[in-house]
Amino acid sequence: MPTKIEKDSVTGRDTTGHEWDGIKELNTPLPTWWVYTFYACIVFAVVYSVLYPAWPWVNSHTAGLLGYTNRAELTQSLDVQGRERAKFVDRIRTASLAQIRQDPELYNFAIAGGRSAFQTNCMQCHGAGGAGSTGFPSLVDDDWLWGGKLEQIHQTIQYGVRNANDKSRQSMMPRFGADGLLTPQQVGAVTDYVLSLSGKATATPEGAKLFQEQCAACHQPDGKGNQEMGAPNLTDGLWLYGGSRDAVYRSIFYARNGSMPAWSERLDEATIKMLTLYVYSLGGGK
Amino acid sequence: MDGNAPLYATRVKVYPRAVSGTWRRVKWAVLVALLGIYYLVPWLRWDRGPNAPSQAILLDLDGRRGWFFDVVIWPQEVYFVTGLLILGAVGLFLATSLFGRVWCGFTCPQTVWTDLFMMVERLIEGDRNQRMRRDREPFSLGKAARKGAKHAAWLAIAAATGGAWVFYFVDAPSTLAKIFRGEASVEVYFFIGLLTATTYTLAGWAREQVCTYMCPWPRFQAAMLDEQSVIVTYQKWRGETRGKHKAGDSWEGRGDCVDCRLCVNVCPTGIDIRDGQQIECIGCGLCIDACNETMTKVGRPRDLIRWDTLAHQQALEQGKPPGPWRAVRPRTLLYGALLTLVAAVMLGAFLLRTTADLSVQRDRSPNFVRLSSGDVRNSYTVKISNKAQEERRFALDLRGLPGAVLAVTGASDTAASRLAVHADTVGTFRVLVTVPAAAAPSGSHPVEFTVRDESGRETATHSSVFVGPAH
Numbered sequence: 001m002p003t004k005i006e007k008d009s010v011t012g013r014d015t016t017g018h019e020w021d022g023i024k025e026l027n028t029p030l031p032t033w034w035v036y037t038f039y040a041c042i043v044f045a046v047v048y049s050v051l052y053p054a055w056p057w058v059n060s061h062t063a064g065l066l067g068y069t070n071r072a073e074l075t076q077s078l079d080v081q082g083r084e085r086a087k088f089v090d091r092i093r094t095a096s097l098a099q100i101r102q103d104p105e106l107y108n109f110a111i112a113g114g115r116s117a118f119q120t121n122c123m124q125c126h127g128a129g130g131a132g133s134t135g136f137p138s139l140v141d142d143d144w145l146w147g148g149k150l151e152q153i154h155q156t157i158q159y160g161v162r163n164a165n166d167k168s169r170q171s172m173m174p175r176f177g178a179d180g181l182l183t184p185q186q187v188g189a190v191t192d193y194v195l196s197l198s199g200k201a202t203a204t205p206e207g208a209k210l211f212q213e214q215c216a217a218c219h220q221p222d223g224k225g226n227q228e229m230g231a232p233n234l235t236d237g238l239w240l241y242g243g244s245r246d247a248v249y250r251s252i253f254y255a256r257n258g259s260m261p262a263w264s265e266r267l268d269e270a271t272i273k274m275l276t277l278y279v280y281s282l283g284g285g286k
Numbered sequence: 287m288d289g290n291a292p293l294y295a296t297r298v299k300v301y302p303r304a305v306s307g308t309w310r311r312v313k314w315a316v317l318v319a320l321l322g323i324y325y326l327v328p329w330l331r332w333d334r335g336p337n338a339p340s341q342a343i344l345l346d347l348d349g350r351r352g353w354f355f356d357v358v359i360w361p362q363e364v365y366f367v368t369g370l371l372i373l374g375a376v377g378l379f380l381a382t383s384l385f386g387r388v389w390c391g392f393t394c395p396q397t398v399w400t401d402l403f404m405m406v407e408r409l410i411e412g413d414r415n416q417r418m419r420r421d422r423e424p425f426s427l428g429k430a431a432r433k434g435a436k437h438a439a440w441l442a443i444a445a446a447t448g449g450a451w452v453f454y455f456v457d458a459p460s461t462l463a464k465i466f467r468g469e470a471s472v473e474v475y476f477f478i479g480l481l482t483a484t485t486y487t488l489a490g491w492a493r494e495q496v497c498t499y500m501c502p503w504p505r506f507q508a509a510m511l512d513e514q515s516v517i518v519t520y521q522k523w524r525g526e527t528r529g530k531h532k533a534g535d536s537w538e539g540r541g542d543c544v545d546c547r548l549c550v551n552v553c554p555t556g557i558d559i560r561d562g563q564q565i566e567c568i569g570c571g572l573c574i575d576a577c578n579e580t581m582t583k584v585g586r587p588r589d590l591i592r593w594d595t596l597a598h599q600q601a602l603e604q605g606k607p608p609g610p611w612r613a614v615r616p617r618t619l620l621y622g623a624l625l626t627l628v629a630a631v632m633l634g635a636f637l638l639r640t641t642a643d644l645s646v647q648r649d650r651s652p653n654f655v656r657l658s659s660g661d662v663r664n665s666y667t668v669k670i671s672n673k674a675q676e677e678r679r680f681a682l683d684l685r686g687l688p689g690a691v692l693a694v695t696g697a698s699d700t701a702a703s704r705l706a707v708h709a710d711t712v713g714t715f716r717v718l719v720t721v722p723a724a725a726a727p728s729g730s731h732p733v734e735f736t737v738r739d740e741s742g743r744e745t746a747t748h749s750s751v752f753v754g755p756a757h
Contacts, residue, residue: 107696127652128651129651131655236659281716283663
């Protein structure tokens, strides 16, 4: 289609030689700075594609002379972060829990690390703020199944509850109703007795007698529980599986026996220590 | 319409001529004083003990503190800096309504650095006529050498300017060593580079164009000026009719202006003051010096161009007795009052400034905790800022909730009455507030936390709420 390049008489500029239905196009060249920027970009692209990963291959790509990868960069920055944390983490590994609490700087690091580990590993059951829910103990109150002292919390997190680990917290409440140890009527009597301990029902002599025979070994004759056995206190207002008559009846009939993993199998020692201090700080332990 | 008419006026390069005189001397003195302050202040040392920087004035962005001798500003107190800026602005209004563009002509960094760059240019390339001649000459080795030397000198000054800027934000002596060893941070090199580039461009190349086209100040300073402001004035009634004058000719029937154009040649913005007030005039007074030189030479009274008010000039022109200068006018009174007010508010805020702050955040997950005894507990994160340069102990208290017991869980078992916070840090404590079941409020209940430092002097409070089960 280009016809011939001629000078436009109005503007004095050349035309491109393109003509459509008698309309000719003025030749307006790109500004010089633009052209050179464009050339610079081409040069940059060539240099870049030689130095950095660029061209796709059948099942890989060109690696580039600098050997750069995103993954290597990530590993490197994680290493840097790890080295910066190492000075604290090493001290946490070697210091006792009590010693960490005496050192405000180390303690603050531990609480921050513990909070982060809690949000990743624990909140699924115990809730974001440690408030728990039915079947999953609250960590912010003063009621502790296996003890709320620092060392007790540490042990519970390390080895867990009712799992395959050798050092796991172990205890087993019998399925009194389901396994026929007590008749449904007897379970009902024990339920009333248990509720009477916190003033929520009237007990019968039969219930009291059955409780002393069947339950007192773990829950103690006064019903205040035993942290060695993980047997809950039945006299207070806190119920892990609900405090209604129906819920308590079910607890006795079927038993509950909740479990928790042994975190020493999944997390390192320092993280577990940080978690211990964080959990302890939630409700101040007991 | 002419299709080739340019949209912008092309710049006419200004070749200011050297001049000497009173105002030139004043400008040199101001230049030395201001550059001295700028370059030397970061090197002032101030002993604050081993755990604080020893630089008298330091804006530590990493540490988030402003150090001004014995005063330490925390980020939340940045309003003191805002106050200083407001004082600066109102001060500028007042100075302008009294003396016109003194800021522009004598103290503005653009003026000071441009003056410095022009001095260097004059030392290397010679005065106005030499420079103009050299620019017209074709390329030669000598020309290239002089131009090269000038730009090298400019860049060196610009780099020193950028360096000094950085020293206001980092420790000057150690950073200077690091800069030369190549060990300073990327930020340090970046900002030195940035300020080197802006100084070189603005003071070396852009010069009066910054004042004429880029700066907003000349555009609205007209609102502060009136007929009583002292500005650079050409006494038209005395100077006109202008014309060349030969020695021995009579001065009868003509003005004092001999049209030597010295006032135009020395002007850093390249204007003719005889055309009256114009937006390009920065009020530097160099034309006064130039004209006085000529008036002395031709034997006429000095001050044909002088500092004067429009009102005074008008009176002289009309042959009326000129009134006295009215420095006190509604405008200056208003600016003065505003200046005093802002200064008083700032001084008050500064004197009443406490060195302790309290902030309380209530945990909302869970909203409240029931204990085995039936008691109700809320937990709070309490932050105490200790702005003093020494460790202090604070007593935490709660008002508005009878029967409440405070317990602190944190590093070691501290009592709420003795919370230790290190010097110049924020102490964070987890505080458990427990009330007996019977005393627990239903729903949300306002409470107020207070801390008092051990001396009993400083108190800070923070409002929060205690939430109990709805019943």
